[in-house]
Amino acid sequence: MANPVLPSSGALSPLGLDAVRLAPGFWGDRVALNREVTIAHAHEWMEREGWIGNFRGELPRRGREFSDSEIYKLLEAMAWADHPDFAELALTVVKAQEGDGYLNTRWSGSRYTDFEWGHELYCYGHLIQAGVARLRTHGQDAFTEAVRKAADHVCRRFMDGTETCGHPELEMAMVELYRATGVERYLELARRLLERRGLPALGPIHLGAAYFQDDLPVRQATTLRGHAVRALYLACGAVDVAVETGDDQLLEAVRSQWERAVARRTHLTGGMGSRHADEGFGEDFELPPDRAYAETCAGIASIMLSHRLLLATGEVAYADLAERTLFNVLATGVALDGRSFFYSNPLQVRVPAEPSDGINLGHSGGLRSPWFAVSCCPSNIARTFASLGSYLAAADPSGLRIHHHTPAVIEGAGLRVAVETGYPWSGGVAVRMLADGRGRLSLRVPAWAEGATVGYGPAQAGDLARREAPFPAGARDEAAARTRIVRDATPGYAVVEGEWRAGDVVTLDLPMAPRWTFPDRRVDALRGTAAVERGPLVYCAESVADEPPLADLSARLAPPVEHAGPSGVVELEVEAVLGERVSAGWPYSSRPAQPATTGTSLRLVPYHRWGNAGPATMRVWLPTAG
Numbered sequence: 001m002a003n004p005v006l007p008s009s010g011a012l013s014p015l016g017l018d019a020v021r022l023a024p025g026f027w028g029d030r031v032a033l034n035r036e037v038t039i040a041h042a043h044e045w046m047e048r049e050g051w052i053g054n055f056r057g058e059l060p061r062r063g064r065e066f067s068d069s070e071i072y073k074l075l076e077a078m079a080w081a082d083h084p085d086f087a088e089l090a091l092t093v094v095k096a097q098e099g100d101g102y103l104n105t106r107w108s109g110s111r112y113t114d115f116e117w118g119h120e121l122y123c124y125g126h127l128i129q130a131g132v133a134r135l136r137t138h139g140q141d142a143f144t145e146a147v148r149k150a151a152d153h154v155c156r157r158f159m160d161g162t163e164t165c166g167h168p169e170l171e172m173a174m175v176e177l178y179r180a181t182g183v184e185r186y187l188e189l190a191r192r193l194l195e196r197r198g199l200p201a202l203g204p205i206h207l208g209a210a211y212f213q214d215d216l217p218v219r220q221a222t223t224l225r226g227h228a229v230r231a232l233y234l235a236c237g238a239v240d241v242a243v244e245t246g247d248d249q250l251l252e253a254v255r256s257q258w259e260r261a262v263a264r265r266t267h268l269t270g271g272m273g274s275r276h277a278d279e280g281f282g283e284d285f286e287l288p289p290d291r292a293y294a295e296t297c298a299g300i301a302s303i304m305l306s307h308r309l310l311l312a313t314g315e316v317a318y319a320d321l322a323e324r325t326l327f328n329v330l331a332t333g334v335a336l337d338g339r340s341f342f343y344s345n346p347l348q349v350r351v352p353a354e355p356s357d358g359i360n361l362g363h364s365g366g367l368r369s370p371w372f373a374v375s376c377c378p379s380n381i382a383r384t385f386a387s388l389g390s391y392l393a394a395a396d397p398s399g400l401r402i403h404h405h406t407p408a409v410i411e412g413a414g415l416r417v418a419v420e421t422g423y424p425w426s427g428g429v430a431v432r433m434l435a436d437g438r439g440r441l442s443l444r445v446p447a448w449a450e451g452a453t454v455g456y457g458p459a460q461a462g463d464l465a466r467r468e469a470p471f472p473a474g475a476r477d478e479a480a481a482r483t484r485i486v487r488d489a490t491p492g493y494a495v496v497e498g499e500w501r502a503g504d505v506v507t508l509d510l511p512m513a514p515r516w517t518f519p520d521r522r523v524d525a526l527r528g529t530a531a532v533e534r535g536p537l538v539y540c541a542e543s544v545a546d547e548p549p550l551a552d553l554s555a556r557l558a559p560p561v562e563h564a565g566p567s568g569v570v571e572l573e574v575e576a577v578l579g580e581r582v583s584a585g586w587p588y589s590s591r592p593a594q595p596a597t598t599g600t601s602l603r604l605v606p607y608h609r610w611g612n613a614g615p616a617t618m619r620v621w622l623p624t625a626g
């Protein structure tokens with residue numbers, strides 16, 4: 001089955017990519033853009049920067065020590081997307097492999113001499129994930145043979161001993177290769193790498209052992225810590241090992257780490273990471289909006305972890321966090337034209353960034369860049385969109401569960417359905433049976449969707465199928481009126497069970513009124529502020545060109561007003577007041593600032609769309625007036 005994560009057991013069973021066919025809509029459009037634009041864009045830049053030339057032996061070698069991994073992530077994206085450029089690029093990689101299976105363009109000749117920073121095993125991890133993608137979409141070929149040869153080399157070299165890699169990644173890749181091939185040594189190596197870490201297994205570095213999660217054995221840790229992407233990839237590998245070996249204690253350890261990190265170390269957007277110096281989680285409640293790091297890769301890794309925990313447990317909270325992160329980190333990470341990317345995703349930008357068409361040496365997050373010196377995020381975005389269908393729905397023992405509502409045709413658990421919706425702009429979701437069938441249909445009702453309703457029963461022909469998203473006003477009511485039953489649906493799953501006839505429609509109505517959201521007082525950087533959310537989307541104020549600066553504004557907590565923006569987008573407007581400045585010379589005073597009185601209004605756009613109209617200032621958390 002074509003899917004990046006196929007556990008042999010768990011509460012839910014994934015569906016193959018061919019069983020979830022995305023139609024035009026929020027995610028379908030982005031998946032198509034990824035296939036048509038972003039993959040080729042990344043391919044061009046990797047060629048231009050010489051990272052592909054490294055595999056041809058071109059000298060001098062170019063790029064960072066981990067640049068091979070970008071080619072592998074691109075190959076993974078191409079494999080999932082059935083992209084025509086896969087074969088040639090894969091052949092370039094295969095030709096660089098050494099006789100014993102070793103494959104790395106940076107460390108050939110000085111193998112395994114820098115476990116802390118060398119990223120050699122990390123690169124194998126991405127190579128193996130690309131190989132699994134090819135195996136599951138195409139079957140064996142020269143590339144998958146090379147991947148097996150590399151994996152066998154790694155097993156021979158690292159099965160015994162105490163070494164591991166400074167960057168986790170190989171663990172989950174080896175488990176997946178085991179799942180794809182049935183060869184148990186791959187699982188065993190993953191298990192050993194995991195158990196070795198934290199004993200410790202790596203040498204001292206200036207950022208400290210927690211940076212690469214070598215301060216504690218993974219099952220003793222109580223939260224996610226250190227470098228966010230490393231921490232989340234390690235946790236993914238731990239879930240995979242736990243599921244395949246029946247290690248409930250290990251699974252519980254990761255679940256409690258997830259829970260604590262979500263409760264104390266996660267931005268409103270789902271972004272993770274507060275510190276720029278080590279790209280790391282900070283302390284609990286250290287979540288400053290302007291210094292948020294929230295690397296796009298960390299968001300993707302969080303989606304990967306939540307997905308694994310969802311499959312293992314069936315608990316809906318994991319899908320809720322995945323949705324928040326999909327809409328507010330993954331969708332933010334790439335521009336609307338598919339050709340530029342955010343590396344970090346702060347929740348406030350004070351100064352408009354300088355536009356540039358060239359490579360970005362930093363990760364500031366002020367403006368999307370076409371490429372980076374460290375370009376982990378674009379290739380990660382490409383492979384995630386290319387396999388996005390695998391995250392949307394799953395089967396449980398009695399039926400089909402739809403976790404993410406977007407236009408698609410989904411086949412699984414004996415049901416074949418078409419999902420029609422304008423979500424996230426409208427809250428109406430219609431799931432139409434395309435064939436007679438029997439079974440349970442479970443539709444996720446997000447945690448914010450208090451007051452949702454579900455309706456089900458026969459629908460007349462001429463129906464919802466041909467309507468374009470978003471749902472025209474009234475169509476939903478009309479559909480609801482024809483159904484036999486409408487009832488409340490509480491957050492969790494709306495479950496409808498029965499015998500289905502082709503044409504039957506289940507409707508889910510999610511309340512989409514914009515809402516104010518307030519931070520826990522312990523997030524001291526956010527005291528006295530509030531943010532606006534609508535459905536799964538976080539909104540932000542964006543100030544482009546000659547619009548007034550955002551620093552002086554305070555928002556009134558009146559209900560935000562909706563406006564129709566471009567291409568069906570819902571924009572919002574909130575009442576605001578302009579603040580008083582204390583003084584020009586010294587920004588502190590012996591008296592508190594007087595309440596502001598000059599009224600104005602503030603336009604809010606979905607956070608994932610900010611920065612598409614050129615350099616801008618931006619803020620998600622708005623100081624509140626009064």
Ligand SMILES: [Zn+2]
Pocket residue numbers: 295296297298343375376377378380
């Ligand atoms: Zn990245």
